Amino acid sequence: MVGDDVLGTVMPERHLSxxxxxxxxxxxxxxxxxxxxxxxxxxxxxxxxxLWWAARLPETAK
Known part of the structure; x- marks a missing residue:
């Protein structure tokens, strides 16, 4: 989700094509x-x- 949206923010025309x-x-x-x-x-x-959603996810057991 985040990677796709970073591309859409930086180069929307190229990404959406x-x-x-x-x-x-x-x-x-x-x-x-x-x-x-x-x-x-x-x-x-x-x-x-x-990013907000990922930050709210519980930590995994180590």
């Missing part, structure tokens, strides 16, 4: 490719949520 080559259900991603600023903001927010 990869989604357009995948299965048909991913094709609506072109809306974000047409609005890279929006894609960048949403990706940064998702990365922040992913």
């Amino acid at each position: 990869r989604w357009l080559l995948g299965p048909q259900r991913w094709r609506p991603m072109h809306l974000f490719a047409e609005h890279p600023g929006l894609a960048r903001v949403l990706s940064a927010a998702e990365a922040a949520v992913g």
